Amino acid sequence: MSEVSWREVAPGVHVRRHEELKLNCGLVVGEQRALVVDTRSFHRQGSDLLRAVREITDLELVVVNTHAHFDHCFGNAAFRDSQIYAHSGAADDLLRTGEHQRRQVVEHLRSTDREEIARDVEATEIVLPFYLVEEDTAIDLGGREVELLYAGRGHTDHDLAVAVPDAGVVFAGDLVEEGADPAMEDAFPMEWAATLHALLERPAGVLSETWVPGHGRVVDRSFVQEQAALLGRLAETFTEVLAGRPTGVDALASAARGLGLEDHTLRQAAVRALELRSGPTS
């Protein structure tokens, strides 16, 4: 953990990539306040992040959770004195699924012999974001504005991206993934591409060449365009198959083989596409 360090990708815009899950957290420093993007997986990791933030700035902190998956928000416990922003859907989701997420993570940690971390996760209080937004929102950090962008459903139904227009940087959360497939468990595979296109076409998106994915290496605008195109091909393939006779997960997933996504990803995407089609859901 101690070997992790910040990388300044633009003046006053820092990325901290962690070994665990290749998770990226962000720090944007203004003249009066600084903004932290995502808080890691449990209280102690959040505290470690906070210490690292304090090596760079003493300013008052504002926090944004890009979405309600544990690795982006369970570290909120260390930032409870700060304003914590998220989409209102993230607060709902965390309230509804937080304990379930915790059980799954703890089980996974125990099955991979990481008892100490499992206890850390068990002991972490889940702190909900409480500055809730549902549309694009500007936050003034003093001398610099940051934009929270909601472009539609994708990785979840409540992904927020954080744009720093003066620096040409977008923190995309898990709407963009580098080094692994886009994660589909809670995704909207038929809408994700359109959401990414909408994000790329926002004024701040058009101007940004530096995109920070939720996990993996920092990428450029063309990487995001390619990921949007890939997700667009996936949605098109699914649409074609679903327009024909009734179909199941296997048939749907196998129709999309060859696009360059792993079988596991295709199956999860197929499960979600069928789930979302079969009933009125959020």
Ligand SMILES: [Zn+2]
């Ligand atoms: Zn996620």
